[in-house]
Amino acid sequence: MKIKKYSLSLFICFFCCLTSVHAARKIPFPVAVDGVIDLRGQSFVNSIPLNGAWFFYWNELINPGDSAIHAGKLVDFPFLWTDSNQYPAFGYATYRVKVLLPRHTEPLRIGLKEAYCAYKLFINGKLVALNGKVSTDKANFVPYWEYKGIDVENGIDSLDVILQVTNFAHSKGGIKKSLILGLKETISLERKRTEAIDLLLTGCLLMGGMFFLGLYLLGNRDKAILLFSLYSIVYSYRIFGIDSYVLHSIFPGMNWQITTRLEYISLFLGIGLFGWYTRHLYPEDINKKIVYTICLLCLIFSLLVLVLTPFYFSQLLNPFLVVMLFCLVYVPYVYSVAFVRERPGAIYTLMSSFALMPVFAITLLNYWGIIPQFQLLSFICYVSFFFLQSLILSNRVSFTLKKAKIEAEQGLVTKSEFLSTMSHEIRTPLNAVIGMSHLLLKNNPRKDQVEQLDVMLFSANNLLSIVNDILDYNKIEAGKITFERIAMDVAAIARNIVSGLQTSAQDKGIDLYIKVDDALTSKLLGDPTRLTQVISNLVHNAIKFTQDGYVEVGIEVRSQTDTEVILTILVKDTGIGISEEKQKVIFERFTQADSSTSRGFGGTGLGLAISKRILELQDSDLCLESEEHKGSVFYFTQTFEKTLNLHEHLNINQSPEEDKPLTGIHILLVEDNLMNVIVAQKYLEKWGATIDVAFNGLEALNKLDIHKHKLVLIDLHMPVMDGYEATQKMREKGFTIPIVALTANLPEEIAARVKEVGMDDFILKPFLPDELYRKVIHYVFTKQ
Incomplete structure (x- = not known):
């Protein structure tokens, strides 16, 4: 009620100011006397x-x-x-x-x-x-x-x-x-100034209206924007189509019946559109029944203009002035309520209402013959009003974009959480499949069983590769990928990849070989995991798209100094090749040269996209030379810092399977998945260890014997008590026994917390036998 009284008082004060100004400006001109x-x-x-x-x-x-x-x-x-x-x-x-x-x-x-x-x-x-x-x-x-x-x-x-x-x-x-x-x-x-002001203001309204109409049609489907654009376009006719009738001077001879109807319709529809616009601008602060009534009246008045003759519809103006006067008070009231309730952009709407009130007041008082037109003041008020309304809608669009950005960011978080959960849930059963396959292959299976196990292991590794591709691309997009900088043997990495994929090449009847430049004699600093990923993707793709011929992996030394070397690593094939128009799109995610449903090759289409992004993040680029039906060459050139000479390094033999180095060692295995328990237990017992099993963190606390157990292998996600809480309680009790996590989570997701609760290390599922062996040997014999 206070706001309403304030708005009414403001209008009365403005009216008094206008009449005072008019009285002050009034000059006593001579008037006619007796004709x-x-x-x-x-x-x-x-x-x-x-x-x-x-x-x-x-x-x-x-x-x-x-x-x-x-x-x-x-x-x-x-x-x-x-x-x-x-x-x-x-x-x-x-x-x-x-x-x-x-x-x-x-x-x-x-x-x-x-x-x-x-x-x-x-x-x-x-x-x-x-x-x-x-x-x-x-x-x-x-x-x-x-x-x-x-x-x-x-x-x-x-x-x-x-x-x-x-x-x-x-x-x-x-x-x-x-x-x-x-x-x-x-x-x-004076006439030219009048015409210039009217035309300028008309142009502003039309351009503003068309701009917001385009904004609505091309994406932002906010009805408030649409209604304001329509209001601007409709109301622009009132600026140059009435009063000074600039339109009639520009286009003389226009049909009076049409222009007169447009004059009245633009007023009636304009007020209705503005009321409907306000309803969509602040739906929670406006009385919908009042707005519906105003809009209905405006619509009825407009329809009457269409069906009645000028004699009758011109008499509608006086009753409609009641509607205008009501709007003149009610709209600022609504904006004031929105401002008090801190609605977005409400400060601009309130200011715009104070700019609009003088316009309508001048129009009404001039119509009644109380004051002159005050065209310049009306122009300033109009421009201020539409400028402030533009700020409102700009603020509204900005608010919508910020909201969409927040929702998108929340969506990315949700996606990352989903992918993390998916990773954990898929890797956990894969750990059992891959682990049991390795165990069976080491137990002297028959020849036919070896073939079956190889197929099962290949399929499991293929599924794991697909999961890793999806997760890797998600990490790259989120900017969470990090690179190690450790000593690596680039030639050995390439040879291992060629050796590992040799069976796939032989199955297709093609040759797979490697050529290493003799000038490469040093180990290099870099990320062996990412380098392996890039070369593996390229070789795997080459084998997949080559029906006959060969695939060659090459490492060439472009130049080198005492401290660094520039290498070009290439993968050449005699496969199907890639047409020139397709070469630009194959590096996009989920894309292959043949993207039809009848394509003859599988895959997610992420391998090349991931490889390209990994190289770009290391200031390199994945290049392609290809001719359709003749083959392709994928290559990249990268600068590496040198470390020691290759021949200065010892070849350390890892985990001879015949030995039992863990004989007499007691290990506490904490895992709630029975299949993962069986896999880990089989490996550890094969190496001579004695295993005690707990199925949750609370049970592990009760079973742990620091005088007997030399190592704790613990899963992170378990019922009753998870691995984090169990480890924290062990450390609080002063236990210094090595604790290594077994997890299907990604390293960057758990590394910080693992360190925080006091764990020594972690092993990712599905784990390879050699990796499990190295970590266990390390923490059993070097960390005691």
Whole structure:
């Protein structure tokens, strides 16, 4: 209620200010007395309205030289005969006045705006202006409104002014606006300024409306934006299509019936669209019933304009002013409520309402004849209003984009969490499949069983590779990938890859071999895991797309110094090749050269995309040379820092399977998945260890014997008590026994917390026998 009173008080104060300004600016010009205006003492520094007591002849069209049939009646010009309640709306009349001029040297001009609804203007017996077609009957009458500027001949000392006005269309008859007499230069300049302001403002509204309409159509489906754009476009007609009627001056002869309907419809629809816009802008702060009522009334008024004649629909303006006055108070009230409730952009809407209130107030008060038009002030208020409304919608779009960004980021977090969970859930059973396959292969199976186990192991590793590809690409996109910088033997890595994929090549009947430059004699610093991933992807792709011929892996030394070497690593094949138009897209994710459903090759289409991104993050680039049906060469050039000479390193033999180095060693295995227990237990017992099993963290705390157990292998995710909490409690009790996590999570997801709770290391599932062996030997014999 306080806000409503505040808005009403503000409007009253503004009204008082306007009337005060008008009173201050009002200059006492000479007026007509008994049909004569004496301007002989005027300098015309200011233009003078030709107001006062004119002679009025009802139902007479008096031409120059004619005598009036009836005696003229003195009326206060400008005079709407319908306002006097003495005359009907339809009819014709003549206004007459004599103007006495000083002897002047500067040219004078008379400015004449529209009359209801057609007129002829005679000065000193000459027809000087014509608007529409003046007639004594409706059949020959043609209405039209257009501004006219009439130059006054030099050297004359008086003007005999006769103005004939005819109306058979509008609900008002006569003339509402004054004739203005002044210096030609001044009158002309005032008109040009009026037209310029109207055209500039119209252009602003149209361009703003089209911009927001485009914004809505091209993506942001916010109804508030659509409604404001429609409001701007509709209301722009009121700027240059009424009052000064600039549109009629630009396009003379326009159909009066159409333009008059547009004049009223633009007002009724404009108010309705703005109300509906406000409803969508702040739906929680507005009374929907009030808005629905306003919009319904506006729609009804607009429809009546379409079906009724001008005589009837022009009478709708006065009742509609009640709706406008209500909106003039209610809209700022809504914006004030939104501001108090801290709605987005509410400060701009509140400011815009204070800019809009003067516009409507000026329009209404000018319509009632209380104040002049104040065109410049109206222009400033209009521009301020639309600028602030643009800020509101820009803020709204920005808020929507920020919200979408937050939702997208939350979606990425959800996706990462899902992929992490998926990784854990898939890797856990894969650990059992791969582990048991390795165990069976080491137990002297029959030849046919070896083939079956190889197929099973290959399929499991293939599934693991697909999972790793998806997770790797997710990490790369999220910017979470990191690179190690440790000593690696690039030639040995390539040889191991070739050796590991030799069976796949032989199955397809193709040759797979490697060529290493003899100049490569040093170990290099880099990330062996990522290098292995890149070369493996390239070799695997080459084998997959080669039906006959060969696949060659090459390592060439481009140049080297004492501290670094530049290598080109290439994978060449004699496969199907890649057409030139496809070469640009195969590095995109989920893309292959043949992307149809009938393609003859499998895969996720992530391998090349991952390899390319890994190399780009290391300042290298994956290149391609290919010819269709002849083969392809994928290669990259990378700079590596040298470490020790290859021949200075010892070849350490890892885990001879025949030995049992863990004999007499007790290990506590904490794992809730029975299959993973069996796999790990089989390996450890094969190496001589004695295993105690706990199925959750709480059971592990009860079973742990620091005098017996030399190592704890613990899963991170278990019921009752997980591995993190169990490890933390062990460390709180002062236990220093090595604890190694067994996890299907990704390293970057658990590394920090593993260290935080006091674990010594972790092994990723599915683990390879050699990796498990090295870690166990290390922590059993070197960390005691």
